Amino acid sequence: MSLLIAATRAEFAKVFTTRIWWILLLILGAYVALLSGGLALLFGATSEGLLGASAGAQQMPTDGLAPTIYSTATSIGYVFPFLLGALATTGEFRHQTLTPTFLATPKRGVVLLAKAIALFLLGAAFGVVALACAVGAGSAGLAGFGIDTALDSSDTWAMIARSILAMAIWSVLGVGLGSIIPNQVAAIVIVLAFTQFVEPILRSVGALADWIGQVTKWLPGAASDALVGSSFYSVMGTGGTQLDWWAGGAVLLGIALIVTILGWLITWRHDVT
DSSP states (O other): OHHHHHHHHHHHHHHHTSSHHHHHHHHHHHHHHHHHHHHHHHHHHHHTTOSSOOTTOOOOOOTTHHHHHHTHHHHTTTHHHHHHHHHHHHHHHHTTOHHHHHHHOOOHHHHHHHHHHHHHHHHHHHHHHHHHHHHHHHHHHHHHTTOOOOTTOHHHHHHHHHHHHHHHHHHHHHHHHHHHOOOHHHHHHHHHHIIIIIHHHHHHHHTTOHHHHHHHTTSHHHHHHHHHTOOHHHHHTOOOSOOOHHHHHHHHHHHHHHHHHHHIIIIITSOOO
16 A cells, blocks of 8 residues: 555656646646537527527526536546546656656556546546536626526536546546557547547437437447536537446446556556667
């Protein structure tokens, strides 16, 4: 246990000695605040008929709008802790810090576990910042139009807690991906391609055909949205079929663990230079 604690402290030190963590955090906070605040203003203006709706037209329903806007922190921002975990791992290979790490801690499984624990906690911290920005900007925009912010609802706070957990798991998934694909450029390309293009397209197709939706609901992004319980994709009509929140959490965590174990088997146990 003392070896694991020491290794975990070392992993925190490795992350904080670089600039990438606060750069990602800054971009995440600004991106989520801009998006959630913009959506709140957009939907608020639409509900008030301020965007050219004809007189007497039915107003846009606002029930359940607040959680959907707050969930942009995860449905859009999850790529940032995912990248953090991948970069924290691939950076070890790129800068050849694994050799002294393994000399100091010969039990490589302990090193990988320590990295997963450290990045889980850092991912949760990213989640706290993302949710603070999403809720702050989103609730301000909704309140400006007199729309219920749902901040007095225990369901909203439960969703926020699950969102933070989802962000933490995404960071662990990044660790696993980085351990499988040690090339930093390749890992970044895969993260961005999968999260911004491949899965969104598959989920959009899944929303059009029920049998495809039964498959796409097991994808990590869909499982993450299920865990959170609300998703920006539902507004776009591409949410598709979702698992129960607990099943979504189990699927996302299971994917993260499987990918990390594969990384340990494929590259982590091999000789490093």
